[in-house]
Amino acid sequence: MSNFLNNSEIVNSSSDINGIFPRELEDEAIYILREVASQFEKPAILFSGGKDSITVVRLAEKAFYPGKIPFKLLHVDTGHNFPETIEYRDWLVNKLGLELHVRYVEDSIKQGKVKEESGKYASRNAAQTVTLLDAIEEFKFDACIGGARRDEEKARAKERIFSVRDDFGQWNAKKQRPELFDMLNGRIEIGENVRVFPISNWTELDVWNYIKEEKLRIPSIYFTHDRMVFDRDGLIWADSEFINKSEDEIPYSTKVRFRTVGDMTCTAAVASEADNLDDVISEILSAKISERGARIDDKRSEAAMEKRKQAGYF
Amino acid sequence: MDILRIATAGSVDDGKSTLIGRLLYETNSITGDKIEALEAASKRKGLNFLDLSLLTDGLIAEREQGITIDVAHIYFSTPKRKYIIADTPGHFEYTRNMVTGASNTSVSIILIDARNGVVEQTKRHFYISSMLRIKNIIVAVNKMDLVNYSKERFEEIKTEFSKLAEHVSFTGQTIQFIPISSLYGENLVKKSSETPWFEGNSLLETLENLDNQVNPISHLPARFPVQVVVRPKTEEFHDYRGYGGKIASGSFVVGDLVEALPSGQISKIKSIEKFGKNLEIAHARESVVITLEDDIDISRGNMIVKVGQQPEAKKELEAKICWLDSHSLRVGKTYLLQHGINRVKAKVNSINSMVDIKNMTLDTEPSHDGGIKLNEIGWVSIKTSSPIYADKYNENSTNGAFILIDEISNSTVGVGFVE
Ligand SMILES: Nc1nc2c(ncn2[C@@H]2O[C@H](COP(=O)(O)OP(=O)(O)O)[C@@H](O)[C@H]2O)c(=O)[nH]1
Numbered sequence: 244m245s246n247f248l249n250n251s252e253i254v255n256s257s258s259d260i261n262g263i264f265p266r267e268l269e270d271e272a273i274y275i276l277r278e279v280a281s282q283f284e285k286p287a288i289l290f291s292g293g294k295d296s297i298t299v300v301r302l303a304e305k306a307f308y309p310g311k312i313p314f315k316l317l318h319v320d321t322g323h324n325f326p327e328t329i330e331y332r333d334w335l336v337n338k339l340g341l342e343l344h345v346r347y348v349e350d351s352i353k354q355g356k357v358k359e360e361s362g363k364y365a366s367r368n369a370a371q372t373v374t375l376l377d378a379i380e381e382f383k384f385d386a387c388i389g390g391a392r393r394d395e396e397k398a399r400a401k402e403r404i405f406s407v408r409d410d411f412g413q414w415n416a417k418k419q420r421p422e423l424f425d426m427l428n429g430r431i432e433i434g435e436n437v438r439v440f441p442i443s444n445w446t447e448l449d450v451w452n453y454i455k456e457e458k459l460r461i462p463s464i465y466f467t468h469d470r471m472v473f474d475r476d477g478l479i480w481a482d483s484e485f486i487n488k489s490e491d492e493i494p495y496s497t498k499v500r501f502r503t504v505g506d507m508t509c510t511a512a513v514a515s516e517a518d519n520l521d522d523v524i525s526e527i528l529s530a531k532i533s534e535r536g537a538r539i540d541d542k543r544s545e546a547a548m549e550k551r552k553q554a555g556y557f
Numbered sequence: 558m559d560i561l562r563i564a565t566a567g568s569v570d571d572g573k574s575t576l577i578g579r580l581l582y583e584t585n586s587i588t589g590d591k592i593e594a595l596e597a598a599s600k601r602k603g604l605n606f607l608d609l610s611l612l613t614d615g616l617i618a619e620r621e622q623g624i625t626i627d628v629a630h631i632y633f634s635t636p637k638r639k640y641i642i643a644d645t646p647g648h649f650e651y652t653r654n655m656v657t658g659a660s661n662t663s664v665s666i667i668l669i670d671a672r673n674g675v676v677e678q679t680k681r682h683f684y685i686s687s688m689l690r691i692k693n694i695i696v697a698v699n700k701m702d703l704v705n706y707s708k709e710r711f712e713e714i715k716t717e718f719s720k721l722a723e724h725v726s727f728t729g730q731t732i733q734f735i736p737i738s739s740l741y742g743e744n745l746v747k748k749s750s751e752t753p754w755f756e757g758n759s760l761l762e763t764l765e766n767l768d769n770q771v772n773p774i775s776h777l778p779a780r781f782p783v784q785v786v787v788r789p790k791t792e793e794f795h796d797y798r799g800y801g802g803k804i805a806s807g808s809f810v811v812g813d814l815v816e817a818l819p820s821g822q823i824s825k826i827k828s829i830e831k832f833g834k835n836l837e838i839a840h841a842r843e844s845v846v847i848t849l850e851d852d853i854d855i856s857r858g859n860m861i862v863k864v865g866q867q868p869e870a871k872k873e874l875e876a877k878i879c880w881l882d883s884h885s886l887r888v889g890k891t892y893l894l895q896h897g898i899n900r901v902k903a904k905v906n907s908i909n910s911m912v913d914i915k916n917m918t919l920d921t922e923p924s925h926d927g928g929i930k931l932n933e934i935g936w937v938s939i940k941t942s943s944p945i946y947a948d949k950y951n952e953n954s955t956n957g958a959f960i961l962i963d964e965i966s967n968s969t970v971g972v973g974f975v976e
């Protein structure tokens with residue numbers, strides 16, 4: 244059975260790791276994933292190729308071993324991805340023998356379902372939601388597992404583990420189901436779906452410690468590399484054909500890495516020399532800005548996340 | 558690293574959100590960009606100080622109304638442990654969200670406004686915390702700055718609360734009192750010079766020193782609810798058949814004689830596995846796969862228990878119920894009862910008494926037509942369509958609770974504690 248450890252001979256378990264990652268979180272996440280497999284007919288993992296969704300796939304691998312992961316993967320492709328993430332995605336899917344569906348924001352735009360944003364801050368982040376909801380309907384997914392964490396953002400801090408969405412994918416924060424102890428209620432009507440967040444209680448640091456202790460491979464953009472970037476609003480932006488630069492925004496090459504991986508139009512880079520996990524972790528420990536501080540999509544307004552979630556974002 | 562799960566409770570405006578914000582602030586858990594955002598938001602509100610409650614009130618409606626509507630989960634850590642705090646709403650109408658937030662915690666911080674003393678919500682939240690068997694209660698007497706850090710006022714509130722505890726507390730529960738000011742951070746992280754008369758520790762010191770073995774559930778009778786049957790049917794694992802689940806209580810050792818419920822068939826544990834690695838022993842809260850020596854009939858929702866420690870099969874049970882839905886509980890109506898991961902149909906046969914929180918009494922002749930309304934607590938007799946294998950909540954909390962689900966709305970409408 245192949246797994247996606249770098250060093251595939253080593254199989255870890257809680258009893259032989261004296262690491263600092265709280266293993267209780269892994270037990271909790273595995274429990275949640277097993278509930279998803281049992282309570283739903285067509286569950287899928289929303290896979291972005293970022294560290295959180297990589298962690299979720301790893302947990303799914305562990306939860307059903309030696310059986311196969313009973314979830315399909317869905318990637319909503321904005322067309323503005325870092326090529327390294329796509330490479331990684333295809334490698335992982337192949338390695339674990341998973342079934343991946345990709346749906347393109349580009350297609351939703353062509354079909355006239357959503358308009359391409361224009362201007363300096365144009366991004367396809369909001370448009371993603373339309374493509375996602377269409378894909379959920381197309382494949383009849385009744386549960387979509389995401390790697391969102393409550394520590395990322397304050398609207399997310401309000402989210403349940405099983406978050407019920409109506410026919411239109413909407414989140415109603417005022418009418419969430421009570422969630423008591425670890426009893427999960429995934430009963431829904433046809434047309435509704437549930438977003439599931441197995442790593443709700445993990446922090447950014449927990450995820451990094453887990454990746455380290457599990458020796459997981461991750462996309463190379465999480466480590467330092469030379470890249471053409473430019474400065475805007477106090478953040479370092481990756482230069483790409485998808486971003487409309489003004490004349491005084493002049494690209495230059497420098498050593499950066501990414502702390503979070505959204506698409507190229509909404510993820511800022513950080514100056515870094517970290518080329519291994521230990522260095523990445525110590526950078527996070529001393530960071531002056533939060534993980535989502537490097538997410539340009541969240542900077543739009545104080546309620547940006549809640550509004551996107553109401554519209555069906557995950 | 559261990560995790561300490563905490564809930565804050567108390568009436569509206571007692572300072573729960575401010576307390577959490579301050580705790581994060583003083584433990585350097587808030588990054589610069591978040592502080593900047595807070596400054597901007599505080600300014601927009603016309604304040605000349607940092608409103609730390611804005612950190613947790615994450616919903617638009619909450620910020621508009623200046624109240625907490627739903628639970629927010631907040632994270633921080635010290636070198637010693639990781640903390641998860643559930644910031645719960647204080648309003649009576651959102652009690653159900655308070656119950657949700659508190660159900661997974663082992664510490665309850667009950668805030669009291671030093672000016673107001675013990676109020677009805679203090680009683681309700683203390684009652685609910687005790688009903689949930691939360692072992693550590695910290696009574697934080699807040700806004701001490703507004704009563705000149707008066708020792709007399711603090712002692713008065715302490716006496717008042719202790720009187721309440723005579724009715725509500727259970728053996729093994731510890732109650733500690735701390736005078737604080739969330740706004741100014743007094744006695745939160747370090748001991749305050751404003752309260753030289755106070756002999757105890759600051760809030761954070763108290764939390765750091767708490768014994769986290771709150772519930773030694775590993776010593777209870779062993780219960781393993783089966784979530785999934787693992788049958789890979791690959792060449793390599795052709796005849797493999799394992800049972801995946803999270804141990805609810807007790808521990809299992811390879812070689813243990815076990816019984817599968819409800820079939821009653823007996824077998825022996827062949828292996829306990831975690832991602833292909835064999836364990837000799839596994840404890841409560843661990844997610845594992847168990848394989849048995851014999852091929853017996855076990856499916857999802859069944860329970861594997863140790864021989865000699867079998868729970869009683871119950872089709873009729875007495876339970877305390879806290880109602881969480883705006884449609885009242887109706888006697889005779891069929892609900893789905895979910896015990897752990899197992900669902901059966903159930904009917905409430907009778908409501909035997911109702912808890913009167915205001916007066917801390919039990920109404921033993923409640924009117925039956927009223928049912929149990931949102932946020933009310935009652936003692937009921939329930940009948941289920943097939944047996945469940947629950948323990949008494951007071952003896953085994955992870956195997957003694959259940960939820961009720963409305964079959965039409967699919968919502969979780971009540972939570973029950975087996976008596
Ligand atoms: N003077 C004083 N005011 C406080 C203190 N703690 C909180 N407050 C104020 O009380 C109000 C309610 O606080 P909040 O944290 O929102 O209360 P919650 O409803 O319990 O979450 C706010 O205006 C706070 O600034 C305190 O220790 N002293």
Ligand SMILES: [Mg+2]
Nearest residue numbers: 573574624625
């Ligand atoms: Mg509050």
